Amino acid sequence: MKLSHSLAVLIIAWFAVIGRIQAVTLEVNEGNSTCIKAELSASFSITYNTSNSTRTAQFSLPDSATVDTGSSSCGTDNSSPWLVALFGPGHTLGLSFSTNGSLYNVANLTLQYNLSDTSIFPDANSSDVVTVVSSSVGIWATINTTYRCVSPTTFSVGGATVTFSDMRLEAYMPGNDLSPTESVCTADKGSPTAPPTTASTTTTPAPPPTPPGTPERGTYSVNNSNGTVCLLARMGLQLNFSYFSLSQNKTVQELVNLSPNETSVSGSCEASSASLVLIQEQTTTLNLTFTLNSTSNKYRLSAITLLANWSDMTVPFRASNDSLDYLRSTLGRSYMCNAEQTLTVVPTFSLNTFRVQVQPFEVTTNQFATAEECQMDQTQMLIPIIVGAALAGLVLIVLIAYLIGRKRSHAGYQTI
Structure with missing residues (x-):
């Protein structure tokens, strides 16, 4: 009994040592400030060639890993922030x-x-130093929050795989410690479980989701550095995108209205560009970017980005297009369109707009300037005019035909 107890204690202690080896804290500093901090465990699986076969090496990031101060940085206007961990004889994770x-x-x-x-x-069979890179790995979070993912998450990097677990990470940090507010990864949120069924239970297909209807029109504004409004928008927005649903085990098409009361607003204004960022419930972020052509004095909606991280998604949804040409108008005027518009971003995502009025440049006294109406509104105004003119013309033709016919009928009789 005592031997079994001692063996159990030994096993627990051994696993504790292993856990301690894999848990690493890494920080990138600039002066006395910390800009990147990560607490994580990482393991690697790498297939390599021998003289007569292939093997797979599996190892973990040791607790002796250190930050490579020569390669790591907080970033500049022309370079990105980097966290590079150095371990062993020439191994790095960046x-x-x-x-x-x-x-x-x-x-x-x-x-x-x-x-x-x-x-x-x-x-x-080689002594080479191999470097492999993967982009868009799906690790993202709201600024001033900590990205947290306790669940193991594996990424393919060239011919290798990297698995992170117990991960807490923050970049662009305002302070020297991780934010207590967390952006939780999809894997940690769990997936809905189906209710148990028995042989006698009959199931019916779930009814299709009810369309959300017309979205509420919200008013959004962005201030510049001196506190005055530099971008003004009033519109209803509806997201139309497809993703793979965990609960339904298939790709679904979703229509989601942005609710102004549940949406936080941020953005920025520059001389030739302005952005409006809308975040709903910390799970859905929509970024609209406007650019100004200083030669033609015309502006347009040139880029749209959507990020969504819902518990029913297998991976966070991301769609972006920076070569768009929507909501075009003239500098010093606002753009207005009461008609519903569909702004296609990528094949899996489009943005539906309702009763839009927006002005991203030269906003004065917090008011919209004179509006330039969209072609759809102008067409809708022309239709009743054209129909009215056509009806008036038809009435005139009928009246003329009647008068001609009446005159001819009188000409057929003679007076006695």
Whole structure:
């Protein structure tokens, strides 16, 4: 009995040591400030060639890993922030970050491994240092929040895989410690479970979702550095996109209205560009970017980005297009369109707009300038005019025909 107890204690202690080896804290500093901090466990699986076969090396990021201060940085106007962990003889794990002002994400995941390390790659037929890179790995969070993902998450990087677990990470940090507010990954939110069924239970297909109807019209504004309004928008917005549903185990098409009361607003204004960022319930972020052509004095909606991270999604949904040409108008005027419009972004995502009026440049006294109406509104106004003119013309033709016919009937009789 005592032996069994001692063995159990030994096993628990051994696993605790293993856990301690895999848990790593990494920080990138600039002066006395911390800009990137990560607490994570990472394991690697790499297939390599030997003289007569292939093998797979599996190893973990050791707790002796350190930040490579020469490669890591907080970023500048011309370069991205980088966190590079150095371990063993020439192995590195790197994360580069980007932001749109409201969200940050891991833009690139880089793994460098040294095949001459015989402790990890015995009998390798090469001594090369191999670098593999993966972009858009799906790690993103709202600015000033900590990305948290306790569940193991595996990413393919070239011919290798990297699995993160117990991950807490933040970039573009305002302070020196991780934010207590967290953006939780989809894997940690869990998936809905179906109710148990028995042989006698009959099931009927779920009814199709009820369309959300016309979205509520919201008023959104962005202030510049001196506190005055630089972008003004009033519109109803509806998201139309498809994603793979965990609960239904298939790809579904979703229509979602943005609710002004549940949406936070941010953005920025520059001389030739302005952005409006709308975040609903910390799970859905819509970014609209307007650009100004200083030669023609015309502006347009040139880019739309949608990020959605719902518990029913297998992976976060991301769609972006920066070569659009919508909501075009003249500098010093606002754009207005009462008709419903569908702004196609990518094949899996379009944005429906309702009763839009927007002005991203030269807003004065917090009011819209004189509006330029969209072609659809002008066409809708012309239709009743054309129909009315056609009816008037028809009445005139009938009247003329009647008068001519009456005159001819009188000409057929003579007076006695």
